[in-house]
Amino acid sequence: MTEYDTVPAAVDDEEEIPGDHPRYQDLLTRHRIEEGVKKGITHLQGMHAEGRGSAFDYLIGEETIESADEAARVAAATLLLAETPVLSVNGNVAALVPAETVALAEAVDADIEINLFNRTPERMAAIEAHLKQHGATEVRGLEADASIPGLEHARGTVDADGIYAADVVVVPLEDGDRAEALGRMGKTEIVIDLNPLSRSPQVADVPIVDNVIRAVPNITAHARELENASAEKLQAIVEDFDAAGALTDAERRIRQGELE
């Protein structure tokens, strides 16, 4: 029994959510975030973030739009070309896509690093344990021996041989300040965010306007399909990408319910 159990959840286990429910994905997402809060993985603010994301997803149609799928393919090519890619994990990402994050890291040979907006030793430890339960062997972020210039201490804390040294960073559901600061460090940023007007996708090299629940496995699927592609082909995929066009496309879908 925890302090959060006074009002019982609709289901105790995600297996109980009916697969044919029209809002299945949203119910699953809510359940995972709720469990994340109970386990000390997800910050209470993560519930606000999820509510906002859920509203945008509703307007997008709770599906991966074509421009987001293309962005996921570009993300896969970018990661396959990278020398030291890192997948950044916060409390929402850990709760929503732990196994999927491990699978992506394996597919593109990336490191996983916990990077929290609301950093506490307890949350760092709980997320590390959770990722390891879902198959991660090494989790970065606990060394905390470097910082992102321009951010106050806790939010900018990173590993010197992790995010600090990375050439490409995947930052799902990121805070705008940190996304900008990582950009100033010269990192190539792949941002997953359902709000195309948010600062993080606006400053990203590769903005993916999609639910992290769909986007992470989608990048992995593209990476598997591209794993034997030549560097020239991967480079061409990256160079052809129009980041501003992808954001405009997603905004049009949200505002007008249609695509060009």
Ligand code: PTJ
């Ligand atoms: O775990 P911590 O301490 O690092 O904190 C994480 C949160 C998410 C609480 C923190 O980074 C935060 O407050 O983020 P924001 O500023 O609320 O931004 C979250 C963004 O992610 C918003 O633009 C949401 O629309 C978007 N979002 C929320 N859920 C999803 C999402 N995007 C993709 N998939 C989602 N499931």
